[in-house]
Amino acid sequence: MMDVTIDQEGCVAAGQCVLAAPDVFDQRDEDGVAVLLQNPSADQYDATREAALLCPARAIQLSE
Amino acid sequence: MEHIVIVGASAAGSTTAQTLRREGFGGALTVIGDEPHLPYDRPPLSKQVLLGAWAPDRTSFGPSTTYAEQGIELKLGSRADRLDLDRRTVELATGEQVAYDRLVVATGVRPIRLQQGHELKGVHLLRTLDDAIELRKALVEAASVVVVGAGFLGSETAAAARQLGCDVTLVDVAPAPMALQLGAEVGWMIADLHASNGVRVIGGSKVTCLHGTTAVEAVELADGTKVKADVVLIAVGSRPATEWLDGSGLPCADGVLQDEAPADVYAAGDVARWSSRRFGQSLRLEHRFNATEQAVHVARRILGNDDPFDPVPYFWTDQYDAKIQVYGVVPPDARLVVTQGDPAARKFVAHYVSEGRLSAVLGWNMPRETRQDRALLTAI
Numbered sequence: 001m002m003d004v005t006i007d008q009e010g011c012v013a014a015g016q017c018v019l020a021a022p023d024v025f026d027q028r029d030e031d032g033v034a035v036l037l038q039n040p041s042a043d044q045y046d047a048t049r050e051a052a053l054l055c056p057a058r059a060i061q062l063s064e
Numbered sequence: 065m066e067h068i069v070i071v072g073a074s075a076a077g078s079t080t081a082q083t084l085r086r087e088g089f090g091g092a093l094t095v096i097g098d099e100p101h102l103p104y105d106r107p108p109l110s111k112q113v114l115l116g117a118w119a120p121d122r123t124s125f126g127p128s129t130t131y132a133e134q135g136i137e138l139k140l141g142s143r144a145d146r147l148d149l150d151r152r153t154v155e156l157a158t159g160e161q162v163a164y165d166r167l168v169v170a171t172g173v174r175p176i177r178l179q180q181g182h183e184l185k186g187v188h189l190l191r192t193l194d195d196a197i198e199l200r201k202a203l204v205e206a207a208s209v210v211v212v213g214a215g216f217l218g219s220e221t222a223a224a225a226r227q228l229g230c231d232v233t234l235v236d237v238a239p240a241p242m243a244l245q246l247g248a249e250v251g252w253m254i255a256d257l258h259a260s261n262g263v264r265v266i267g268g269s270k271v272t273c274l275h276g277t278t279a280v281e282a283v284e285l286a287d288g289t290k291v292k293a294d295v296v297l298i299a300v301g302s303r304p305a306t307e308w309l310d311g312s313g314l315p316c317a318d319g320v321l322q323d324e325a326p327a328d329v330y331a332a333g334d335v336a337r338w339s340s341r342r343f344g345q346s347l348r349l350e351h352r353f354n355a356t357e358q359a360v361h362v363a364r365r366i367l368g369n370d371d372p373f374d375p376v377p378y379f380w381t382d383q384y385d386a387k388i389q390v391y392g393v394v395p396p397d398a399r400l401v402v403t404q405g406d407p408a409a410r411k412f413v414a415h416y417v418s419e420g421r422l423s424a425v426l427g428w429n430m431p432r433e434t435r436q437d438r439a440l441l442t443a444i
Contacts, residue, residue: 012107012380012382013380013387013389014380014389014435015434016353016378019435019438027431027435028432031387032387032430032431032435053079053083053086053356053360054353054356054357055356056107056353056356056378057105058125
């Protein structure tokens with residue numbers, strides 16, 4: 001089970017998480033801040049880890 | 065046991081180390097940094113930290129225990145002074161020799177100084193956390209502020225100083241703020257943004273000298289105008305921090321030429337220069353996202369992945385209520401085509417087109433749409 005937390009105050013709206021894991025993350029319309037669509041399923045773990053790794057604000061925390 | 069030494073403990077250095085560990089490197093890892101602080105994030109320095117919205121320690125990438133748990137040795141407050149490629153050692157300022165099997169250079173950049181004036185009280189540079197803390201202290205007390213240089217750092221600092229209630233003048237040799245980075249057209253929009261927030265924007269003007277006896281009093285421009293100042297930020301660009309590599313034989317030319325480095329030496333972040341196949345030019349980027357992307361790439365290359373480094377660069381700036389984001393590389397001669405929204409409403413997406421080819425996508429307060437257009441850059 002992978003738990004995803006987004007620090008929305010720290011998020012810089014780069015959208016890199018959506019590019020890395022489009023089924024897990026999206027951006028709010030008004031300000032681009034990242035939102036979680038769903039907790040990732042096992043086949044989305046790698047993409048979700050990539051999203052957390054690439055986030056330029058290190059705003060995505062995973063607990064596995 | 066293999067020993068990887070990373071010189072530079074900021075975003076690129078710490079990300080390289082942590083990615084190596086996370087993805088299975090079992091050898092020894094040492095990260096050498098010249099600042100006393102644990103690794104921290106720089107983009108908030110000219111934004112949230114100057115504004116006081118964040119306490120300085122919120123920029124930290126995590127406590128020292130994280131590194132200890134990951135088996136990463138941090139040597140902080142240690143400056144690398146010399147590199148010996150044959151003996152595979154880094155010599156520190158203390159004289160200590162650190163031997164490596166593989167070396168990652170991630171020493172970043174250093175701000176360029178003016179020829180004169182830095183000895184005066186009230187004259188600041190902004191690169192480190194300590195710089196940001198000092199500058200914030202000064203801005204809170206200041207009445208009039210002159211920012212010399214209207215790139216990312218200068219423009220963001222002018223916005224922060226204005227929001228702190230200072231009387232702010234933003235000066236640059238270019239006609240408009242960020243014209244060098246984003247082209248003149250967007251530069252004029254940023255000039256308008258600052259002017260409408262009450263900043264005096266002076267373009268096409270060189271600073272000739274700083275006046276004052278012990279503390280700075282005024283900034284003199286080429287036409288003789290003197291602008292009163294209690295605080296001056298010099299933000300006229302930076303240079304790769306490669307002095308310690310002089311004489312080592314590691315190929316450097318405005319950065320470490322990573323394509324020409326020996327097989328056991330790598331470079332990542334602001335200091336690294338590489339040749340981009342996608343954009344057909346040599347690139348060195350002082351952008352936060354590049355530090356992460358290149359660090360991850362270097363870590364994976366060390367672990368045996370041969371994919372070339374050929375990213376679509378990404379950078380952003382936050383000034384007042386404007387979030388300006390760019391994917392791609394902005395050529396100096398590019399034509400700007402607005403594709404969505406309206407620049408007058410300060411909400412739009414635009415494409416930079418050069419030689420009939422899309423080279424970058426810029427968004428102004430339209431993050432979602434801008435990111436969606438990035439796909440057009442990879443489709444080429």
